[in-house]
Every structure is written in C-alpha cells, then in structure tokens.
Amino acid sequence: xxxGETARTAYREALPALSASLxxxxxxxxxxxxxxxxxxxxxxxLVLVPALLATRGNVYGSFGARLSTGLHQGLVEPRIEAxxxxxxxxxxxxxxxxxxxxxxxxxxxxVVLRLLGDPVAPAGTLLxxxxxxxxxxxxxxxxxxxxxxFAGYRRGYDPDTLVGPLVTTTGDVFGTLFLLLAVxxxxxxxxxxx
Numbered sequence: 001x002x003x004g005e006t007a008r009t010a011y012r013e014a015l016p017a018l019s020a021s022l023x024x025x026x027x028x029x030x031x032x033x034x035x036x037x038x039x040x041x042x043x044x045x046l047v048l049v050p051a052l053l054a055t056r057g058n059v060y061g062s063f064g065a066r067l068s069t070g071l072h073q074g075l076v077e078p079r080i081e082a083x084x085x086x087x088x089x090x091x092x093x094x095x096x097x098x099x100x101x102x103x104x105x106x107x108x109x110x111v112v113l114r115l116l117g118d119p120v121a122p123a124g125t126l127l128x129x130x131x132x133x134x135x136x137x138x139x140x141x142x143x144x145x146x147x148x149x150f151a152g153y154r155r156g157y158d159p160d161t162l163v164g165p166l167v168t169t170t171g172d173v174f175g176t177l178f179l180l181l182a183v184x185x186x187x188x189x190x191x192x193x194x
Contacts, residue, residue: 010161013157013158013161013162014161014165017161017162017164017165017166017169018165020165020166020169021165021166021168021169023169024169024170024172024173025168025169025172027173028053028172028173028175028176031173031176031177031180032049032176034180035176035179035180035183038180038183038184038187041183041187042121042125042126042129042183042186042187043113043118043119043120043121044109044110044113044118044119044120044121044126045121045126045129045183047109047112047113048105048106048109048126048129048130049176049179051105051108051109052102052105052130052133052134052175052179053171053172053175053176055098055101055102055105056098056137056138056141056167056171056172056174056175057167057168057171057172059094059097059098059101059138060094060098060138060141060142060145060167060170060171061163061164061167061168062094063090063091063093063094063142063145064145064149064159064162064163064166064167065160065163066090067087067090067145067146067149067159067163068149068153068158068159068160068163070086070090071149071150071153071159072159078149078150078153078154079150080146080150087146091142091146094138094141094142095135095138095139095142098134098137098138098141099131099134099135099138101134102130102131102133102134103127103130103131103134105130106123106126106127106129106130106131107123107126107127109126110123110126110127125186125190128182128186129179129182129183129186130182132178132181132182132185132186133175133178133179133181133182136174136178136181136182137171137174137175137177137178137179140170140174140178141167141170141171141174144166144170144174145163145166145167145170148162148166149162149163149166
C-alpha cells in the first residue's frame with residue numbers, strides 16, 4: 001500500500017470520528033455554558049472542570065490504547081465475554097484510576113484555591129461532586145470505549161484511529177453532563193439546591 005492510499009485510508013477512518021468530536025465538543029460547551037448557576041453555587045467548580053475533563057481523556061484514552069494493543073496482539077478477543085478476566089481487569093483499573101484522580105483533583109483544587117485566598121466550596125462538596133461525576137462518566141466511558149473499539153475492529157477499522165477522538169468527545173460530553181448532574185444532586189442532598 002502506497003503513501004497516498006495509506007493517507008486516504010487514515011482520512012476515511014478518522015473523518016467520522018473527528019466530525020463526531022466536533023459535534024460532541026460543541027454539545028459539551030453548550031452544557032458548560034448553561035452551568036452558570038452551578039458555578040456560582042459551588043465556588044471552585046470552574047477550576048475543577050478542566051482537570052476532570054482532561055483526566056477523562058487521559059485515563060480512558062490509555063484504557064482504549066491498551067484495549068487496541070490487546071486486539072492487535074491477539075490477547076483480547078473483540079467481543080464481550082463473562083469470563084474475560086483481562087478485559088474485566090482493564091475496565092476495573094480504568095474506573096479506579098478515573099475515580100481516584102477525580103477525588104485527588106477535587107482536593108487539589110480546594111487546597112490551591114484556599115492557598116490563593118479565593119472563594120471555594122467546602123472540600124467535601126467538591127469531593128462528592130467529583131466522585132459522583134467520576135463514577136458515572138467512568139462507567140459510561142468504559143462501556144463506550146469497549147463497544148466502539150470492538151465494533152470498529154470487527155468492521156476492519158484500526159481501533160487506534162478511533163480511540164483518540166472517541167475518548168476525547170465522549171469524555172467531554174459525559175464529563176460535562178455528569179458533572180452537571182453531580183452538582184445538582186449534591187446541592188439537593190445538602191439543601192443548597194434551588
């Protein structure tokens with residue numbers, strides 16, 4: 001296969017994923033734009049947003065890359081089976097990493113904002129919001145990554161081409177949606193919701 005054909009194949013495989021990434025990014029921006037009330041109700045939340053969204057991409061991008069490598073090496077079959085310990089362990093590791101880093105990001109944001117003297121919600125509030133959003137978006141992302149990577153691989157697509165845009169887009173969309181839900185749930189449970 002020549003350079004031109006390789007480039008056309010890569011473009012053909014990547015264009016749908018990149019187009020979906022554009023639409024997903026706009027959707028995530030619309031959700032964030034509508035969260036003005038939540039940002040006022042939970043000081044420090046805006047500082048936490050980039051960290052939470054970036055870690056979704058990092059953790060689940062790494063998970064998708066490991067899954068893709070496992071498919072290429074024949075270590076993972078492109079189907080979901082109840083007894084597949086390797087897949088189950090990879091999903092569990094991604095979820096633990098994602099939730100753990102969300103909690104760490106919440107506490108780090110709290111400490112930094114306190115040191116700077118900026119207004120910040122109680123550490124417990126930021127932590128609960130981050131953990132709820134981390135668990136919910138993590139479960140959704142893990143499922144999407146597994147399903148899309150397996151489906152793409154079975155259809156002859158290179159899963160490495162799909163993982164980057166897929167994880168970025170779904171991480172932004174699910175991350176912002178579940179962050180909004182987590183804030184509203186936390187405020188409702190603490191009696192701070194309007």
